[in-house]
Amino acid sequence: MSSNPVTITSYPSGQREQVREMLKEQGIEFILAQFVDIHGAPKVKQVPVDCFDSLVDDGAGFAGAAVWGMGLGPESHDLMARTDIDTYVQLPWIPNVAIANCDLYVKNEIWPYCPRNNLKRMLGVMAEKGLTLNGGFEPEHFLVVQDENGIKPWDPLNLDTLAKPCYDFKGMAQSIDYLQDIIRYGNQMGFGIYQSDHEDANGQYEINFDWSDAVKAADRLVLFRLMSGQIAQKYGAIATFLAKPFEDKTGSGAHLHFHVADAQSGKNLFPLKDGQADWKGLGLSKTAIHYIGGLLKHCRAITAVSSPQINCYRRIQSGEFVYSSNSGYTWTPSFASYGDNNRTQLYRCPSPNRFEDRSPSAMVNPYLLMAAQIAAGLDGIENEIDPGEAICGKNIWNLSVSQRREMGLTLLPQNLMEAVEALEEDEVVKNGLGTIADEFIRLKKAEWGEFMQHVTPWEIKRTLTML
CATH class of the missing domain: 3.30.590.10 (Glutamine synthetase/guanido kinase, catalytic domain)
Known part of the structure; x- marks a missing residue:
């Protein structure tokens, strides 16, 4: 099977500051870091907006074995969901919450079991x-x-x-x-x-x-x-x-x-x-x-x-x-x-x-x-x-x-x-x-x-x- 690499995205500081300012103007207090399992069902963690930088750089940690199809066991290192800064959006029906799509990493490497990562690979x-x-x-x-x-x-x-x-x-x-x-x-x-x-x-x-x-x-x-x-x-x-x-x-x-x-x-x-x-x-x-x-x-x-x-x-x-x-x-x-x-x-x-x-x-x-x-x-x-x-x-x-x-x-x-x-x-x-x-x-x-x-x-x- 092809192992074509997925490029790790780094974001210019100006883009990051623009998103940070948007969240502040919208009165965002919490961020939902979201990815999907193998079925396409959304999985999230709710994180205070003060942790914005950590979500982008490090990600929210998940026990990968608790999610369908992630190729991880209970002994595995954390599944880290790093938010894609281009996807932050306010939830209009919960206006103090923003949601962002995540790409998944394990031990700082792009995780191939992530459906979103795999689509990027094929693109x-x-x-x-x-x-x-x-x-x-x-x-x-x-x-x-x-x-x-x-x-x-x-x-x-x-x-x-x-x-x-x-x-x-x-x-x-x-x-x-x-x-x-x-x-x-x-x-x-x-x-x-x-x-x-x-x-x-x-x-x-x-x-x-x-x-x-x-x-x-x-x-x-x-x-x-x-x-x-x-x-x-x-x-x-x-x-x-x-x-x-x-x-x-x-x-x-x-x-x-x-x-x-x-x-x-x-x-x-x-x-x-x-x-x-x-x-x-x-x-x-x-x-x-x-x-x-x-x-x-x-x-x-x-x-x-x-x-x-x-x-x-x-x-x-x-x-x-x-x-x-x-x-x-x-x-x-x-x-x-x-x-x-x-x-x-x-x-x-x-x-x-x-x-x-x-x-x-x-x-x-x-x-x-x-x-x-x-x-x-x-x-x-x-x-x-x-x-x-x-x-x-x-x-x-x-x-x-x-x-x-x-x-x-x-x-x-x-x-x-x-x-x-x-x-x-x-x-x-x-x-x-x-x-x-x-x-x-x-x-x-x-x-x-x-x-x-x-x-x-x-x-x-x-x-x-x-x-």
């Missing part, structure tokens, strides 16, 4: 080839309430009851204050939120915000999920990013829009240049097409990262009988394809400026996903992988399994173990995850083993008296 690999990755996530989530009988959509006025509730005003009206808080606070933190809507399931919402570089895009998704959970509590709800909380409703994704750019100029390399032939009829450069070729070649291994929990595979449904939601659609790809502005694709091309990956679950660890995709996409560019003809104007969901296979479409893994086994065999994607790959595979196999020990009510109901 470094990209930069060596004159390229970089830009993107942005579209997080879907549910607002739910929970009692002794389980969970149900948050619906205090009993207005969110339609079978096809997407964009419905009545369903959304009762959540207007929640959504406005999300937009207001998110934009105060620099998200550039430009849309929010009621999604395809009762109690489900989506927020759209600006593009950025890959690291900032991942940082932003993590902070968005943290914020949503905090604000939902104000309204007596739980914000959940569980991929498929309800059997009869659409699942939640985190669609990723992305393009490859020139590392120096920042110019988007996906659109055709003047005079170039339109190879696949989508107005895309060969760089874009080959990048997608790499993603499609490695899509089964990538699925283990884009859908990292057992529940995520409730979204990825296939078969001769295609299960759907109350609204009529799952909105989730089960076969690997690419093509035009068509939501039945895995990789949808809304315009020559970008692709949309429709597979990621709302539970995705964004740092790991983007690192894995960089590895696969670079393989496509370097080896000029041809993804085949673009599929345009066809509803892939309406095709039979045999028709899709005749078109050369690859079936995505239908459960976590199948995806993990595909990852285990894919050296390119494992290289994208670096040291994290083996730990990820080990943990996911353990999750599958634990899951398989449980007997579900469905099994009892279906087979108790079958024979």
